[in-house]
Amino acid sequence: MFYREAGDFKTTYAADQQTFPILFDRRTYYIVLAIALGVMPFVVTDYITNAILLPFLIYAIAAIGLNILTGYCGQVSLGTGGFMAVGAYATYKLMTGFPDLNIAIIVVLSGFITAGVGVLFGLPSLRIKGFYLAVATLAAQFFLVWMFNKVSWFYNYSASGQINAPERTMLGQPVTGAETEPWVAYLFCLAFLIVLAVIARNLTRGRIGRSWMAIRDMDIAAEIIGVNPLWSKLSAFAVSSFFVGVSGSLFFAVYLGAVEVGEAFGIQKSFLVLFMIIIGGLGSIFGSLAGAAFMVLLPVVLKLVMVDSLGWPTDLAAHFNFIVVGALIVAFLIFEPHGLAQLWRIAKEKLRLWPFPH
Amino acid sequence: MNDMSPDGYTTPDGRQIGGVMMEVKNITLRFGGVVAIKDISFDIREGEIRAIIGPNGAGKSSMLNVINGFYHPQEGEVWFNGAKRKAMKPHAIAKQGIARTFQNIALFKGMSTLDNIMTGRFTKMNAGFWSQCLWKGKAEQEEIENREYVEKIIDFLEIQAIRKTPVGRLPYGLQKRVELGRALAAEPKLLLLDEPMAGMNVEEKEDMSRFILDVNDEFGTTIALIEHDMGVVMDISDRVVVMDYGRKIGDGTPDVVRADPAVIDAYLGVAHD
Numbered sequence: 200m201f202y203r204e205a206g207d208f209k210t211t212y213a214a215d216q217q218t219f220p221i222l223f224d225r226r227t228y229y230i231v232l233a234i235a236l237g238v239m240p241f242v243v244t245d246y247i248t249n250a251i252l253l254p255f256l257i258y259a260i261a262a263i264g265l266n267i268l269t270g271y272c273g274q275v276s277l278g279t280g281g282f283m284a285v286g287a288y289a290t291y292k293l294m295t296g297f298p299d300l301n302i303a304i305i306v307v308l309s310g311f312i313t314a315g316v317g318v319l320f321g322l323p324s325l326r327i328k329g330f331y332l333a334v335a336t337l338a339a340q341f342f343l344v345w346m347f348n349k350v351s352w353f354y355n356y357s358a359s360g361q362i363n364a365p366e367r368t369m370l371g372q373p374v375t376g377a378e379t380e381p382w383v384a385y386l387f388c389l390a391f392l393i394v395l396a397v398i399a400r401n402l403t404r405g406r407i408g409r410s411w412m413a414i415r416d417m418d419i420a421a422e423i424i425g426v427n428p429l430w431s432k433l434s435a436f437a438v439s440s441f442f443v444g445v446s447g448s449l450f451f452a453v454y455l456g457a458v459e460v461g462e463a464f465g466i467q468k469s470f471l472v473l474f475m476i477i478i479g480g481l482g483s484i485f486g487s488l489a490g491a492a493f494m495v496l497l498p499v500v501l502k503l504v505m506v507d508s509l510g511w512p513t514d515l516a517a518h519f520n521f522i523v524v525g526a527l528i529v530a531f532l533i534f535e536p537h538g539l540a541q542l543w544r545i546a547k548e549k550l551r552l553w554p555f556p557h
Numbered sequence: 558m559n560d561m562s563p564d565g566y567t568t569p570d571g572r573q574i575g576g577v578m579m580e581v582k583n584i585t586l587r588f589g590g591v592v593a594i595k596d597i598s599f600d601i602r603e604g605e606i607r608a609i610i611g612p613n614g615a616g617k618s619s620m621l622n623v624i625n626g627f628y629h630p631q632e633g634e635v636w637f638n639g640a641k642r643k644a645m646k647p648h649a650i651a652k653q654g655i656a657r658t659f660q661n662i663a664l665f666k667g668m669s670t671l672d673n674i675m676t677g678r679f680t681k682m683n684a685g686f687w688s689q690c691l692w693k694g695k696a697e698q699e700e701i702e703n704r705e706y707v708e709k710i711i712d713f714l715e716i717q718a719i720r721k722t723p724v725g726r727l728p729y730g731l732q733k734r735v736e737l738g739r740a741l742a743a744e745p746k747l748l749l750l751d752e753p754m755a756g757m758n759v760e761e762k763e764d765m766s767r768f769i770l771d772v773n774d775e776f777g778t779t780i781a782l783i784e785h786d787m788g789v790v791m792d793i794s795d796r797v798v799v800m801d802y803g804r805k806i807g808d809g810t811p812d813v814v815r816a817d818p819a820v821i822d823a824y825l826g827v828a829h830d
């Protein structure tokens with residue numbers, strides 16, 4: 200009976216509107232935050248950082264971004280990979296064009312540039328919906344990858360067609376480039392995730408977030424309430440693309456260091472992030488994090504169990520990964536569209552009543 | 558009732574009705590070959606409860622859609638607050654103070670009762686984007702202020718117990734009530750209700766009638782409603798427009814309309830659901 204609302208009365212609307220209205224959740228949140236910031240940087244290894252932490256942090260940002268557009272505003276997008284590429288190439292051009300510009304600022308600017316591109320590709324959403332919009336964003340995905348391949352200005356005319364992140368430091372510590380310490384890269388990405396997750400939470404619980412959900416649930420009724428569908432949809436595209444752009448920027452500059460666009464930001468990336476929010480939970484910030492964690496951890500765990508412990512061949516484990524993800528997507532779409540986040544909520548509801556079932 | 562003073566009139570139960578707030582003049586609306594509304598004119602006065610009745614397909618919902626900007630009539634004018642209205646998008650009309658409910662419930666299914674009604678406050682909130690990002694200053698403050706107003710509506714409609722319930726899970730009658738709450742949240746000058754009592758049982762209809770009268774009384778809201786239940790219409794409305802096949806066949810107080818031979822012929826005499 201330790202997880203409960205009873206005795207935790209809210210006497211103001213402000214208290215009722217906070218992110219974690221239940222004291223226990225609030226405590227858990229601060230403990231997780233303290234560990235992530237205070238303990239993890241001292242214990243992370245190269246392997247854990249590169250195999251789990253960085254991909255998780257970076258994909259989580261992309262997943263939140265896509266969730267804002269798809270989960271909250273109801274506009275399906277298959278262009279996430281392409282928009283991540285915009286963030287990555289914006290970062291590359293800014294890094295090479297302005298060597299003295301702080302890397303954190305470059306990441307943020309890349310987000311803004313991606314937001315602009317996102318609005319542009321969001322314009323069709325004013326006329327088309329659902330399946331047709333998905334196809335339009337798919338076209339954006341292919342167009343963007345094609346463009347970054349084709350127009351050599353984007354990769355500074357390098358022979359390989361790749362982009363490479365030069366070393367940039369913050370407070371004397373390299374954040375990008377080969378010399379980067381794992382804990383620095385971890386903290387850098389973590390800071391972005393924390394700030395962006397809080398912003399996403401704030402936006403989705405207020406006026407603009409409600410306008411997105413109104414458009415998602417019943418666009419006609421949204422309009423008679425005074426929501427301008429144009430602004431609502433385009434703002435969702437802008438905010439979403441900002442997140443995805445930051446994610447692509449970090450993915451390139453901090454995580455990979457060198458990128459070939461088709462490989463790093465192809466259509467499979469769009470699907471990966473989409474699967475994250477389906478499994479994690481549409482319309483939930485927490486679900487975005489859960490989905491990203493799940494999709495990052497699954498192959499790692501499968502490899503650990505199947506290859507390292509049982510001695511199965513690597514490609515078998517990889518195929519198994521596909522099967523599990525595929526089955527889960529189908530299961531979640533049919534049985535629980537709100538994903539892991541909803542399962543977690545239900546579990547908490549049970550816990551609140553425990554040990555009495557009713 | 559055409560000899561009414563332009564400044565208003567006093568109802569039999571002593572309520573003071575004001576001047577003309579909304580006037581539609583010679584509206585004709587066509588969908589391809591179908592004439593949904595044919596040359597209809599009537600007015601709605603400040604503080605009034607104005608009913609629109611007529612058989613199925615008479616064009617009643619279409620009339621509301623013209624008033625709140627979903628449909629643009631081929632002919633005719635809409636006057637609001639003494640000025641002729643230009644062609645406008647529904648969201649701009651909402652800002653002028655016209656709210657409505659739908660014949661088929663149009664709630665935001667994925668949101669709670671509270672969030673649905675909070676969304677109704679959309680035009681009353683204007684915190685900037687950055688303030689909303691940080692949940693500081695104006696954004697936080699106006700969220701609390703508007704929540705207070707929404708709680709008043711929740712109390713008024715007696716739906717405290719379902720405040721946090723996703724509306725998709727609510728029974729039909731309550732959904733209708735939440736939808737009324739969402740429309741009220743905008744503090745509209747003119748409230749359009751499209752069959753607010755359709756599909757309700759007797760008690761629910763009584764509740765809803767009481768809410769409509771109370772809204773009119775306590776908030777001073779002018780109301781135009783479509784309703785099939787003649788008993789309810791005669792009970793709560795001040796004046797009635799009768800439509801049939803897109804034309805207006807009667808207009809006046811319930812007593813006058815009830816006695817009008819054309820109305821009896823076309824509508825009241827006919828068996829109807």
Ligand SMILES: Nc1ncnc2c1ncn2[C@@H]1O[C@H](COP(=O)(O)OP(=O)(O)OP(=O)(O)O)[C@@H](O)[C@H]1O
Nearest residue numbers: 588591593611612613614615616617618619620660
């Ligand atoms: N969007 C539209 N496209 C084509 N025809 C329409 C449209 N909306 C309404 N109509 C037609 O206009 C006529 C009037 O419809 P309307 O919905 O206004 O009737 P109503 O009086 O509200 O009827 P009910 O009592 O059944 O709600 C009908 O013949 C209907 O088929």
Ligand SMILES: [Mg+2]
Nearest residue numbers: 617618619660
């Ligand atoms: Mg109708």
